[in-house]
Amino acid sequence: MKRVIILGGGTAGTMVANRLARELAPDVWRITLVDESKVHYYQPGFLFIPFGLYKARDVVRPRRDLLDPRVEVIFSPVEVIEPDRNRVRLQQGQRWLPYDFLIIATGVRLFPQETPGLMGEAWQRSIFDFYTLEGAQALGRTLARWEGGHLVINIVDMPIKCPVAPLEFAFLAEWFFTQRGIREKVKITLATPLSGAFTKPRASEVLGSLLAERGIEVVPDFYVEAVDPDRRVLRSFDEQEIPFDLLVTVPLHKGDAVIARSGIGDGLNYVPTDKHTLKAKHFDNIFVLGDATDLPTSKAGSVAHFQVEVFVPNFLRYIEGLELLPTFDGHANCYIETGYGKAALIDFNYEVEPLPGMYPLPGLGPFPLLRESRVNHWGKLLFRWVYWHVLLKGKELPLPAQMSLAGKWLNGAGGR
Amino acid sequence: MTAQVVSKQVALNEEGFLVNPAEWTPEIAEALAREEGITLTPRHWEIIRFVRAYYQEHGKSPTLRQITAELGVPTKELFQLFPKGPAKKVARIAGVPKPEGCV
Ligand SMILES: Cc1cc2nc3c(=O)[nH]c(=O)nc-3n(C[C@H](O)[C@H](O)[C@H](O)COP(=O)(O)OP(=O)(O)OC[C@H]3O[C@@H](n4cnc5c(N)ncnc54)[C@H](O)[C@@H]3O)c2cc1C
Numbered sequence: 001m002k003r004v005i006i007l008g009g010g011t012a013g014t015m016v017a018n019r020l021a022r023e024l025a026p027d028v029w030r031i032t033l034v035d036e037s038k039v040h041y042y043q044p045g046f047l048f049i050p051f052g053l054y055k056a057r058d059v060v061r062p063r064r065d066l067l068d069p070r071v072e073v074i075f076s077p078v079e080v081i082e083p084d085r086n087r088v089r090l091q092q093g094q095r096w097l098p099y100d101f102l103i104i105a106t107g108v109r110l111f112p113q114e115t116p117g118l119m120g121e122a123w124q125r126s127i128f129d130f131y132t133l134e135g136a137q138a139l140g141r142t143l144a145r146w147e148g149g150h151l152v153i154n155i156v157d158m159p160i161k162c163p164v165a166p167l168e169f170a171f172l173a174e175w176f177f178t179q180r181g182i183r184e185k186v187k188i189t190l191a192t193p194l195s196g197a198f199t200k201p202r203a204s205e206v207l208g209s210l211l212a213e214r215g216i217e218v219v220p221d222f223y224v225e226a227v228d229p230d231r232r233v234l235r236s237f238d239e240q241e242i243p244f245d246l247l248v249t250v251p252l253h254k255g256d257a258v259i260a261r262s263g264i265g266d267g268l269n270y271v272p273t274d275k276h277t278l279k280a281k282h283f284d285n286i287f288v289l290g291d292a293t294d295l296p297t298s299k300a301g302s303v304a305h306f307q308v309e310v311f312v313p314n315f316l317r318y319i320e321g322l323e324l325l326p327t328f329d330g331h332a333n334c335y336i337e338t339g340y341g342k343a344a345l346i347d348f349n350y351e352v353e354p355l356p357g358m359y360p361l362p363g364l365g366p367f368p369l370l371r372e373s374r375v376n377h378w379g380k381l382l383f384r385w386v387y388w389h390v391l392l393k394g395k396e397l398p399l400p401a402q403m404s405l406a407g408k409w410l411n412g413a414g415g416r
Numbered sequence: 417m418t419a420q421v422v423s424k425q426v427a428l429n430e431e432g433f434l435v436n437p438a439e440w441t442p443e444i445a446e447a448l449a450r451e452e453g454i455t456l457t458p459r460h461w462e463i464i465r466f467v468r469a470y471y472q473e474h475g476k477s478p479t480l481r482q483i484t485a486e487l488g489v490p491t492k493e494l495f496q497l498f499p500k501g502p503a504k505k506v507a508r509i510a511g512v513p514k515p516e517g518c519v
Binding site: 223225 | 430431494495500501516
């Protein structure tokens with residue numbers, strides 16, 4: 001028997017396990033997935049929890065239920081990977097598992113403790129995050145009865161998961177306070193280390209003007225050094241200060257510590273990965289999927305999905321002795337909630353920044369790109385159903401994995 | 417976009433970064449730094465040289481955390497040398513692409 005081990009059963013690990021379970025001959029291949037936790041979170045849903053739009057039950061499922069019965073599942077933290085001996089050690093029973101192929105899908109972790117002042121007395125009183133379920137719930141309890149003041153949303157450093165989520169949070173907060181009738185008592189500021197609202201110039205311009213329309217102030221090039229919870233100020237490395245009444249932080253992200261312990265990551269515990277084949281750069285029988293890579297594309301569920309789509313056929317070639325094809329193009333696709341029942345949509349890859357147009361069918365859509373619309377909002381809400389019932393199952397979605405330029409307006413003429 | 421420098425014109429992309437890192441010369445660095453209001457000192461050059469060497473070795477530009485960790489410069493000092501987004505600023509002056517951390 002040959003063995004594939006998948007580390008991490010989140011978005012990427014679950015999709016790839018279910019696909020491989022269908023593709024690989026069960027009498028030859030044994031597929032084992034290891035995750036330390038028994039629950040799977042639909043993380044994009046965390047965004048809606050602080051505003052009472054989703055409850056915890058909307059975003060959690062038992063992990064085992066989402067995995068094909070042919071996949072062997074072990075619940076245990078992974079302690080170390082030994083690539084030169086083709087094995088991993090589990091915490092549970094200090095057991096060694098040998099592998100023929102390893103797929104690393106351990107995602108990222110949040111490190112609020114690395115910003116001085118964040119995790120003190122004020123944590124979950126006047127300082128919150130919404131990138132965890134507990135953080136989003138605690139924030140929801142505070143927002144429901146908050147009487148107004150200065151709300152500051154701060155991104156500590158890039159890269160982060162879903163780089164549009166902090167913008168969506170700002171848009172939804174603006175809508176939420178308007179609904180609650182206290183909009184005029186609230187000032188909303190987004191302080192970001194980027195030089196604008198988003199990472200890519202065209203989208204940054206469009207999103208920047210939407211934020212301005214809603215009276216949300218953007219403070220660009222702001223690198224937080226520390227937070228003073230008593231004076232309630234954020235201080236940057238170049239001595240700018242931003243006072244706050246309520247701080248929503250997007251903490252520093254890094255790969256899991258198992259990557260560091262195994263000596264296979266960069267300074268932020270991301271595994272150096274081939275941009276186009278998803279093979280670990282330094283190892284021939286290790287692949288990396290999802291947020292755990294060091295690739296220059298967004299850390300997003302949609303990216304993990306497109307990666308799995310191109311990875312599986314490539315892996316089937318590889319085990320037959322054929323070379324890997326350079327098929328991954330960095331494709332990312334994100335709905336951006338903008339409040340008031342509307343959303344925008346962006347679609348891009350390594351080479352092409354988000355452009356206006358229609359998606360997925362050229363001219364027909366139904367989803368307009370880089371522009372607010374109601375149908376995009378419904379797309380975003382529908383996505384939760386698609387995630388549980390289609391994506392994780394590894395069923396085919398009628399969307400091409402590689403980005404297409406058809407339906408996009410290259411010169412922007414028709415766009416605005 | 418282009419930048420007028422002492423001896424020749426170089427092509428810049430829409431974010432102001434050199435299109436072709438191989439076209440870089442120290443004069444270009446001086447010109448781009450002047451545009452940013454920075455006068456280059458030996459300390460600046462040390463960091464610029466590190467960033468170029470890093471790019472040549474890894475095929476990508478270092479992020480802020482990579483510069484501070486690998487060169488041992490305090491973050492605070494980096495901000496004094498290259499105010500407002502030092503990783504981007506030094507990459508631009510060193511003629512290498514915008515750091516990929518920002519996607
Ligand atoms: C607030 C928020 C909003 C988002 N919105 C969107 C969106 O609108 N669209 C979109 O496409 N994406 C969005 N994302 C991003 C998306 O959720 C992630 O990119 C995606 O889940 C990444 O999948 P992954 O499999 O790489 O990692 P994860 O799904 O995080 O899974 C990693 C798994 O590895 C396990 N693990 C890690 N280390 C170990 C270890 N040492 N031992 C055992 N197990 C381990 C963890 O328990 C976890 O289950 C959002 C994320 C957040 C937080």
